[in-house]
Amino acid sequence: MAFINGIELSRRFHFEFIEPLISRHFPNLRYASALIGPGSEVLGYDTKMSADHDWGPRVLLFLQEQEISNFDEVFQCLKSNAPDEFYGYSIDLTQTVITSLPRFLKGKLGMEISEGLQAIDWLTFPSQVLAEIVGGEVFRDDTGQLMSVRKQLQYYPQDIWLFLMASTWNRIGQEEHLALRSGYVGDELGSSIIASRIVRDIMNLCFLMEKRFAPYPKWFGTAFKKLDCANELLPLLLDVQLAANWKVREEALCKAYEYIACKHNQLGITDRIDEEVTPFYDRPFRVIQGSKIAQAITKSINDPTIHKLKEKRLVGGIDQITDNTDFRMFNQWSNSKNPTERNILRLVFDKILE
Incomplete structure (x- = not known):
C-alpha cells in the first residue's frame, strides 16, 4: 500500500467522510475542521514509520461553545457511521477530537486569548506549540474564527x-x-x-x-x-x-x-x-x-x-x-484557575520585573 501523508489523508477524511455525514445529520451545524495540534503530520514530517502509533485518518472538529450539548451526539454519529478502514488505514475515532476553539487554545496556551494577549504572554508559549496551532491545514471554517486565531498567532510581535x-x-x-x-x-x-x-x-x-x-x-x-x-x-x-x-x-x-x-x-x-x-x-x-x-x-x-x-x-x-519537555508543557498541567499552577513562568517574569 502506497503511503499517504497525514495531511492528505486527513483532508480526504474530512471531505469524503466528515463533511458529508455532518451535512446530512446536522445540516445547520456551524463548525471548523482541521488537522492542527500535536503530531508529526501537522508539521509535514510524517513518514511510513509514523503510522505505527497515534496516526491515521483524523481531524479536529471545533463546534461553537454554546453547542456543547452536541459534542457527544456528533461523536456518536461519526462512530456509528465510520467504516473500519479508510484508504487502507484503520480508523480510530478517539483521535478525532471534538471541542470548541476556546477550550483547545486554553489547553495549548494555558489562557483565554480572546481576552487579549499581553506582550509577555508570548514568552510563555513554546515555539512547538505555536507551530502546532498555525501548522497543518484547515479544511472548513464556517465562522472564520479558527483562521483568525491562526493569523493572530502566525508569528511573534x-x-x-x-x-x-x-x-x-x-x-x-x-x-x-x-x-x-x-x-x-x-x-x-x-x-x-x-x-x-x-x-x-x-x-x-x-x-x-x-x-x-x-x-x-x-x-x-x-x-x-x-x-x-x-x-x-x-x-x-x-x-x-x-x-x-x-x-x-x-x-x-x-x-x-x-x-x-x-x-x-x-x-x-x-x-x-x-x-x-x-x-x-x-x-x-x-x-x-x-x-x-x-x-x-x-x-x-x-x-x-x-x-x-x-x-x-x-x-x-x-x-x-529550559529544554525540559515536562516544564514546557506547564500550561497543560492543570485546568485549575489557580494562577500558581497555570502561570508558573509568568510568575518568574513578574519576579524579574519587580
Whole structure:
C-alpha cells in the first residue's frame, strides 16, 4: 500500500467522510475542521514509520461553545457511521477530537486569548506549540474564527521577536569563549558540549531570523534544513560537531559566527555590526561578541514591559529558559484557575520585573 501523508489523508477524511455525514445529520451545524495540534503530520514530517502509533485518518472538529450539548451526539454519529478502514488505514475515532476553539487554545496556551494577549504572554508559549496551532491545514471554517486565531498567532510581535533574538545572541555571548577556554586546558569533552549548546543557539537564532517557529528536538534539524540559510550554514555547524580538537572547533565556530553576523546585518534592525570575529580580551580565543550584538538589538524594543524586562535580564522565553519537555508543557498541567499552577513562568517574569 502506497503511503499517504497525514495531511492528505486527513483532508480526504474530512471531505469524503466528515463533511458529508455532518451535512446530512446536522445540516445547520456551524463548525471548523482541521488537522492542527500535536503530531508529526501537522508539521509535514510524517513518514511510513509514523503510522505505527497515534496516526491515521483524523481531524479536529471545533463546534461553537454554546453547542456543547452536541459534542457527544456528533461523536456518536461519526462512530456509528465510520467504516473500519479508510484508504487502507484503520480508523480510530478517539483521535478525532471534538471541542470548541476556546477550550483547545486554553489547553495549548494555558489562557483565554480572546481576552487579549499581553506582550509577555508570548514568552510563555513554546515555539512547538505555536507551530502546532498555525501548522497543518484547515479544511472548513464556517465562522472564520479558527483562521483568525491562526493569523493572530502566525508569528511573534515585533518587540517579542527582537527580545528573543537578543536573548539568543546573549546566550552565545555568554558561552562562546567557554568552549575555547575548556579546550585550552585539555577538556575536549567539555569544549564539545559547550560548542553543541552554541550550535543549537545558532540554529534557534536562524529560525528567529527567518521568522519560523522552531519545532521540538525530533524535527529540529529536519526543519532547520528547510531554512534559507541551511545550505551554507549546515556544513559549518557539522564541522563544529565533528571537530577533533578545540582549535578546529574554533575555526568552524568562527565561520558560523561570521555567517550569522552577516545574516543579522541583512535584517536591518540595528546599525551595522562588525561581521568579523575578534579576540576575547588578551586570550588566544576568537569570538563574535554576541552580548554586544544583543544589546544593539534591544535598543529597538518599544513595548514598556519588554523594555523593562530587557533592562533586568535577557532571559528570553520558555524555549531559551529550559529544554525540559515536562516544564514546557506547564500550561497543560492543570485546568485549575489557580494562577500558581497555570502561570508558573509568568510568575518568574513578574519576579524579574519587580
